[in-house]
Amino acid sequence: MNLKNTLLSKAISKVVITAAIAVSLSSAAFSAEQTLIKNVKIWDGTASKLSKTQDVLIEGELIKAIGTGLKVAADVEVIDGQGKTMIPGLIDMHAHLCLQEGMLVGRDAYDQMAMGARTAHSLVEYLDQGFTTARDVGCNVLGIAKAVNNGLLIGPRIYPAGGFLSQTGGHADTGSFNDMPGRIDDLERHGFGYIVDGKTEIRRAARQNLRSGATHIKLMAGGGVASEFDPIHTTQFSVEEFETAVEVAKDYGTYVTVHAYHDRSVNRAIDAGVRVIEHNFLASEKTIKRMKKEGVALSAQAVMSLEAFANPESITFFSADQKAKAKSVNAGATQMFKWALKHDLLIVTGGDMFGPAYNGRQADNMVWMKTVGATPLQIMKMGTSSAAEVLGWSGGMNPYKYGALGVIKKGAYADLILVDGNPLKNINVLNEYKTKFKLIIKNGQVHKNTL
Numbered sequence: 001m002n003l004k005n006t007l008l009s010k011a012i013s014k015v016v017i018t019a020a021i022a023v024s025l026s027s028a029a030f031s032a033e034q035t036l037i038k039n040v041k042i043w044d045g046t047a048s049k050l051s052k053t054q055d056v057l058i059e060g061e062l063i064k065a066i067g068t069g070l071k072v073a074a075d076v077e078v079i080d081g082q083g084k085t086m087i088p089g090l091i092d093m094h095a096h097l098c099l100q101e102g103m104l105v106g107r108d109a110y111d112q113m114a115m116g117a118r119t120a121h122s123l124v125e126y127l128d129q130g131f132t133t134a135r136d137v138g139c140n141v142l143g144i145a146k147a148v149n150n151g152l153l154i155g156p157r158i159y160p161a162g163g164f165l166s167q168t169g170g171h172a173d174t175g176s177f178n179d180m181p182g183r184i185d186d187l188e189r190h191g192f193g194y195i196v197d198g199k200t201e202i203r204r205a206a207r208q209n210l211r212s213g214a215t216h217i218k219l220m221a222g223g224g225v226a227s228e229f230d231p232i233h234t235t236q237f238s239v240e241e242f243e244t245a246v247e248v249a250k251d252y253g254t255y256v257t258v259h260a261y262h263d264r265s266v267n268r269a270i271d272a273g274v275r276v277i278e279h280n281f282l283a284s285e286k287t288i289k290r291m292k293k294e295g296v297a298l299s300a301q302a303v304m305s306l307e308a309f310a311n312p313e314s315i316t317f318f319s320a321d322q323k324a325k326a327k328s329v330n331a332g333a334t335q336m337f338k339w340a341l342k343h344d345l346l347i348v349t350g351g352d353m354f355g356p357a358y359n360g361r362q363a364d365n366m367v368w369m370k371t372v373g374a375t376p377l378q379i380m381k382m383g384t385s386s387a388a389e390v391l392g393w394s395g396g397m398n399p400y401k402y403g404a405l406g407v408i409k410k411g412a413y414a415d416l417i418l419v420d421g422n423p424l425k426n427i428n429v430l431n432e433y434k435t436k437f438k439l440i441i442k443n444g445q446v447h448k449n450t451l
């Protein structure tokens with residue numbers, strides 16, 4: 001395990017990748033290997049305080065036992081947790097793992113080989129920050145997710161949407177002004193998404209994603225900030241187009257999530273059976289009450305809405321129009337978050353952060369929730385057990401259904417972090433992952449150990 005830890009902490013190089021594959025494959029062959037982590041205080045993903053000091057036994061990819069004075073065979077690896085805090089591995093619910101330098105850079109500056117190499121770096125960056133799971137809500141990630149599951153790439157568990165679905169002129173239409181209807185968009189050529197209009201095209205794209213391992217379907221339901229042809233006020237896709245996507249998702253036992261900012265988009269999507277709203281920053285209190293009543297989850301991006309969009313001049317790749325759109329979103333975000341907390345919505349968080357300046361700040365997206373009044377306990381649940389609840393909505397398409405995620409309990413997947421500090425008292429500790437995260441384990445395998 002120490003060898004693997006050493007490998008993973010280095011930048012990816014040909015030698016490291018080759019060795020990492022060897023380690024990954026060999027560890028798969030001995031999946032019943034045990035590790036005992038002694039002397040830790042546990043935050044289990046839901047409780048309001050830490051447990052007393054306990055031991056945690058990992059066997060293979062799962063937590064086998066939690067208790068005091070656990071006995072193991074002499075040859076089992078024992079890690080002294082030194083009284084530190086064990087928390088579940090973090091879950092980012094709005095990633096675009098292949099677009100970490102921005103959608104247009106991804107479209108124009110790299111071919112798919114280079115994008116794949118860049119994505120391999122992103123995966124390690126996520127794990128380094130304690131994110132052992134990422135829900136990817138749109139990009140060419142289905143093959144990447146498969147490669148992680150097969151041990152060819154080191155990275156978090158991925159719940160991929162595959163390419164997002166956008167109407168002509170919608171949030172993911174990244175074509176040029178002179179494009180004709182029905183053309184192959186650059187975005188489609190790169191596998192980031194599909195431009196689809198009408199029920200047949202929506203069915204085909206949704207089924208194409210699901211056949212290749214998508215765990216849910218993502219549609220663009222309204223205007224966006226980082227796109228050229230869709231003013232923020234627009235509503236995208238008809239009710240019957242949404243219903244078509246929802247029907248396909250239900251037939252596969254999973255759900256649809258949508259990018260939406262304002263009431264008209266959000267309510268139309270909910271009318272059709274959509275279960276998760278991404279962003280929601282311009283929604284009214286009435287709409288938020290409806291979301292609570294009908295069990296619709298909110299996937300919120302605190303850094304982008306509260307920090308970056310407050311100062312869009314800092315986003316170097318935005319045009320003047322994109323900067324103006326960002327400001328209008330910022331204006332609604334604080335109020336929306338307060339209503340969402342007041343009405344106890346099921347809130348999950350995900351960065352949706354692009355650009356090198358944000359690549360190391362996935363946890364800051366959780367930390368920023370304190371600026372709108374969320375308590376550390378609420379924030380920690382958003383990034384662990386609440387996130388796992390939404391991931392569970394993937395039903396039969398869930399690739400990780402043999403243990404629970406987002407919790408520390410017997411039978412859960414062994415995805416965990418040992419923190420030097422207590423995030424329930426000081427949520428900022430998540431941002432100090434480089435020094436404060438002493439141990440990071442994903443699927444029973446040590447990614448980092450500086451104890």
Ligand SMILES: [Zn+2]
Binds near residue numbers: 096
């Ligand atoms: Zn996004």
